[in-house]
Amino acid sequence: MATGRRSPTLESVAAASGVSRQTVSNVINAPDRVAPPTRARVQSAIESLNYSPNRMARSLRTRASRAIGFCVPPAVPNRLNPVLDRFVHAIADAASARGFHVLLFTAPAGPAGLDGYAELMAQQAVDGFALSETVVNDERQAWLMERGIPFVAFGRTWNDDDSGAWVDVDGAAGVAAAVDHVHGLGHRRIAFLGWPRGSGVGDDRLGGYLAACERLGVPSLVARGTESMAEGHAMASRLLGGPEPPTALVCVSDTVALGALRAVARRNLAPGRDVAVVGFDDTPFAALPGFELTSLSQPIEEAGRTVVRMLLKHLERKGSRRGEAHEPGEPPATNVLLRPTLVIRSSTDPEASRLAR
Amino acid sequence: MATGRRSPTLESVAAASGVSRQTVSNVINAPDRVAPPTRARVQSAIESLNYSPNRMARSLRTRASRAIGFCVPPAVPNRLNPVLDRFVHAIADAASARGFHVLLFTAPAGPAGLDGYAELMAQQAVDGFALSETVVNDERQAWLMERGIPFVAFGRTWNDDDSGAWVDVDGAAGVAAAVDHVHGLGHRRIAFLGWPRGSGVGDDRLGGYLAACERLGVPSLVARGTESMAEGHAMASRLLGGPEPPTALVCVSDTVALGALRAVARRNLAPGRDVAVVGFDDTPFAALPGFELTSLSQPIEEAGRTVVRMLLKHLERKGSRRGEAHEPGEPPATNVLLRPTLVIRSSTDPEASRLAR
DNA sequence: ATATATTGTGCGACTAGGAGT
DNA sequence: CACTCCTAGTCGCACAATATA
Known part of the structure; x- marks a missing residue:
């Protein structure tokens, strides 16, 4: 008893609306599988209890964190071009609009920082990455690609092997x-x-x-x-x-x-x-x-939106292949050039x- | 069968080192409770399997996401002062150093945006917030305080009721x-x-x-x-x-x-x-x-570090009061002024x- | 009684398959 | 057989209460 005042759960909503947990889950994730009257009843219970699903529980079960990792590059002192502000805002905004979050982390430059990316994936803290500040001979793209980690870069891979998806300004x-x-x-x-x-x-x-x-x-x-x-x-x-x-x-x-x-x-x-x-x-x-x-x-904002859009599309495709089915010719690593x-x-x-x- | 190649779990590590789940868990969270030889054996298994704990599962159990929410303000066009870059980097860095992440989100200004904060807490996506761009008559502080949501602001509450912790430049x-x-x-x-x-x-x-x-x-x-x-x-x-x-x-x-x-x-x-x-x-x-x-x-970087430090201290205190015990006089909302x-x-x-x- | 390692149990949501019309 | 709903099992981890020396 005296459980404190914890957030409502699927079960509380179920109890409040007189149905089972699963029905509440269906109302949220597959509304068309629930009869309209029931659905309405559950919906009103959700609203009156102010319920919103626990992200951790959901992620644990679905194996998808619905978060995008972004490594914030060290702030260059005296840089006149505050491009990062705009890009970060754009990806956060675009991600929010589709129920995703942006997870910030820092990593040392060069190969030493790569483990940070792998660890976030291993922890299931993110589903993929948005890259920025790409440089000539950037190791990240090839490294991530080898490990099958989804990402989209803002900035071309200036290397010869044009690996991975990117968005850049022409x-x-x-x-x-x-x-x-x-x-x-x-x-x-x-x-x-x-x-x-x-x-x-x-x-x-x-x-x-x-x-x-x-x-x-x-x-x-x-x-x-x-x-x-x-x-x-x-x-x-x-x-x-x-x-x-x-x-x-x-x-x-x-x-x-x-x-x-x-x-x-x-x-x-x-x-x-x-x-x-x-x-x-x-x-x-x-x-x-x-x-x-x-x-x-x-067009930094458009670049950010595009990066997120491409990444989420990639993630959807990956998420849908349940039993590692099809994969029609390894979908093309798309590249987008935006005009200034x-x-x-x-x-x-x-x-x-x-x-x- | 054919489970794909999933990340190792506590159980895989336990099996590999010939101990039980709980012992592996102890090696990670309370090493002193495990005998040195066993500990070493488990450690090597952890390393060879390249195991790192699933953050979602851990958060679900402990009711703590180990993430800090930060609302990225809309990028002001033509602002000459790129303060956000530096602040964001600083909080991400300071959080990383203590095993926390920074979760970015966007919200409309004014009262309409407040729900975003509440929702992240309800979803258990974050443990608290770092605020910035505080303005005169900012509603956020009082609103968060009423609901018992932990936060630290970069910028004073210029209101009369000096509510909440803040760090600012003198x-x-x-x-x-x-x-x-x-x-x-x-x-x-x-x-x-x-x-x-x-x-x-x-x-x-x-x-x-x-x-x-x-x-x-x-x-x-x-x-x-x-x-x-x-x-x-x-x-x-x-x-x-x-x-x-x-x-x-x-x-x-x-x-x-x-x-x-x-x-x-x-x-x-x-x-x-x-x-x-x-x-x-x-x-x-x-x-x-x-x-x-x-x-x-x-000193933007120092401000960021201080905000994170204060917030984490607050969270620790909150996390330790299991049965809502003590609370010795509601710990003082500390304020820090840094000299430029x-x-x-x-x-x-x-x-x-x-x-x- | 002291160290150490081991079961059970539940966090909150989703997946699968089954029961009732 | 469609439609609707429900019961049981699972995800990976940590807390609690036990067993074994």
Whole structure:
């Protein structure tokens, strides 16, 4: 006795509505198997008792936790691009909408952290994983795949063996759109300020630039430097001081673009009027007065939703093969590329800010 | 038969090491109750089978999910202060270290979202909550408290009834330190650029300013405006154009401080030399070349760790009172104030940036 | 009586198969 | 035989109360 005031259970609801446990279970999981009058009676009991099924008990029985694991990468200090906030919110939201939860955990980078993933699966704490911050030669995809652990990555596997499902933003298409934009404004000498060779993302964006130049029949001019305002400033200064200076600077990131903007100002040139500057990521301060940087906005929220949708589809399929039946040719590891949106501001078009207001 | 290859259970380990289930359970949960030789034998079986306890089964039995719920607030577009990234990482890390997980969920703001909290508890999906983004007249604290749901908030309950445990950053102390800093540099006319009355955080920071001025015996000069660069610019321009213009501008946020910096530059005054400017939050771009803004850095990671530590302590206490025994005077709702750190850059001290390198 | 290891039992929900119309 | 509902057994673990030295 004196059991405290515990949450109602299937049994309490059954007692309250004068049916058996199983009938209550059916009302919840297979309503069409219960006669309408009974169903209504049980439903009202559920509501009046404020019953909601114990997730642990359910998971124990069904062998499915209805949770998605997400490893939060260590916060990079001074990163200007708060992409994680948005992605995390998006996956949590999308998961909630389908009765799933997102389980956060941390793990050291590299192979040492992989055990964390395996352990969560062994504990049956999650049904699969959402990955982010994928890098070139990321071990996680192949490792998870070998063990048959479901996952979907935000970011391509830049490796040759394109293993696993992923969702990514089409950097090449984005940069090409930027080149088209400044070309449409009359610019013909368009330079690209990029990162050093070897980064998947950087090479992708550069590729879009080169393709667009060729398509438009304009010469290409590429500078390379690391991700910093200082390097952006240096690259832009060098190009603008050359013999035939470019009139448009398409940059691999907002950080580089900010450096470029300062270099333009230093030469007493007007950004957007004399020299067009385009960034990538549409970071918060691109919109600030004093910058007004045209930039490519990544559809992070859509990426998050898509990751969850693909993962849940994968899980459903896996869950339905009771006796390891069929498996029609190991379902294709789908890949999705999302297009970024060009947000036009005064750094390319002085009229833009006026129009926006 | 053909059970597939399921994860090992207590029973498999027991069979493999020639003991009973319960002995294996003891090896895991109360090793001192098992004789060393037996313990070693079981341990090796655990390792060779790669066994790890099923979290769902354990939770079902113990009535504790060992998970902390965290409601991810909607990502504010264009927010310059990526505080959530850091906080989320910190709580996930601190929780992991003690065998807990962080469960993410989303809920609409206001009273409508409260049910989400209750449901997670009813489902036994979490043992308690970490709150963030607390606002004035936040209903959550009182609501959770009424229902006996454990929680710790990052951010004070700005209400009068100081209900529940919280961890917060001491804005008043931070601003006071900033005033001391510029006073130490010789400034005597020090102004404060704040937010409109009524925001808990803003009033707290203003309080620190007023107290410091009184203590130092310098006059106080307060301007108020909303959180934007434009308002910061306007406030600073107005003050600098006055009869006895201030030589130091202590700002309620980095955003306001950036506006102030631009206003200083517009008047051809050198930030740090002619007019000192201090921000609050130490946002990523405060460190960028071109800004070099002195600012108050919030110990977000420590706040996250503290929130988790306090919550787990609370949970332990709750878990130990089996028959709802004792409760010695309802343990005090502890409150922790952390001091922000003043990061000195050239916006107050032109030498600072040189020293830092 | 003290260490140590072993059965029973139940957490709360689902699955399977059977009983009643 | 359909339709509806119910009884019995199970998931993996930990608590409680026993057996064996």
